[in-house]
Amino acid sequence: MADKKKKQKDLKKPKSSSGAAKVSGKNSSLQSYINNHLKVSKLSFKEQTDRPFSTLLTCSVIGIALVLPTLLLILLTNVSAANIDWEGSAKITLFLDQNTTALEAGTLSQSIAKHNSVANTAFIDKDRALEEFRSQFELGDVVQFLDRNPLPHAIIVTPADTLEEVRQIELLMEELETLELVESGLLDALWVQRLQSITSFLEKAVLLIALMLAIAVLLILGNTIRLAIENRKEEIAVLKLVGGTTPFVCRPFLYMGVLYGLGGSVIATVLTAIIIAILNTPIEELARSYQSTFELSGLDFESTLLLILFGTGLGWLGAWLAVRRHLDEIEPT
């Protein structure tokens, strides 16, 4: 054992002047690790800018693949944001018992207004309702053939802002329906519900599309990196022969992937901004016709950063997968 140890020492540090290279001390090994990263990243950058056309092509493919889910996500966020505003207009109409007097109804209206989940209430007298009905509809004249007012007293309840989901408003309505004088309730929120179903459907669709496009980006990058590995086969073999570790040999390709991903996501950011700007003109016109000032809000700083991080991460992952798959196949012969 001792003999073996001595021999191992021999291998590392023979006595003669031809001693094995004293590689480096602990401090300088971190330094040289950082140096290598700097050098490799610079080289990778240079390599890609040396072939501007093919680099731009690869980055553009990645960029376009990233734009589609980004735009869908932006649309979705905008719609959801608008959704919350619209919910404020989901109102509950409570129809009261036919025998309820106007006085009782008024008192009930006031007491419901004090409920925590209620913003305000409006009492609609059945006589006034009939009058309105008569004046607003052409068929209003039929009313005079009725022997008595068929309309009940009604209370219109506006839910508090704290109720954001239709389900919560439904629960409030169910609670109010149990009140003694209330005959039935009507929630005018079907369209809000529909919008919410559509939104949640779109959310899933966007996620799936994003997932597929992310896989596409991985495949594109994987193939690009595979070609790069193929082109540098001899270099990889020589590096392995002179004692290059796997991380060392992988590094240039990982940087390549990161740079492609970075370039692609920057292109995606710019494209998204351009597309939003183009779309906003017709959207604003459309909104104006609805007396709305709605406009698409594009990527804010945070989302831009997220997009770039995501794209770069995807680049790294694509390269890593390719390197893992192909680098081991290259052994020096």
Add this chain to the structure above:
Amino acid sequence: MIQFTNVDKRYEDGYEALSNVSLNMNRGEMAFLTGHSGAGKSTLLKLIMLMERVSKGRLVVGGQDLNTIRKRQIPYFRRHIGVVFQNHRLLFDRTVFDNVALPLEVAGSNPRETGKRVRAALDKVGLLSKEKLNPFQLSGGEQQRIGIARAVVNKPPVLLADEPTGNLDPALSEEIMKLFAAFNQVGVTVLIASHDLELISQMDHRVIEINKGRILHSSGKH
């Protein structure tokens, strides 16, 4: 330094490249490995380099049992072995300097140290003035000397060469062999596969003859 004990090397297709090879080389020794092409010279060198693994028997290099070495340890092991190839395997997309610097770079040497060592190695092979050139601008003999400079730049205790003079004329071949002998002079263990018998006989070093995967005899200076 290098110890083969009853080593067999059988490839997957059943071809037996080496059978029952036992061989011992001491530290600081220089030896030639001769034999016809296909006799197993390259295979023997590849086993030492861990480019191939032993099928049977035991191989110990510098106290390291190569049968048990793990894959991730291989790069670190290779840093202690310099190799010279017949086709020198230089990279033509970079300068002479960068080619010679490769073994230092993979080991994480700092730039100043690298510069010093690379120039020392180039100086030893007499090509210091060519450091900024691309290898394809050099002659065959010069390219081979660059290959040698790369093999010795991190001062490995073991130096292997596979037909290093295979593509060179006799005068250049002799020059290359003398270069190897000079490294051996300063303590490096040198093993050279070559079938240039005439040149080998001039060198006065141990000769190991191998045929059909077996060692025929091992003679000369020990």
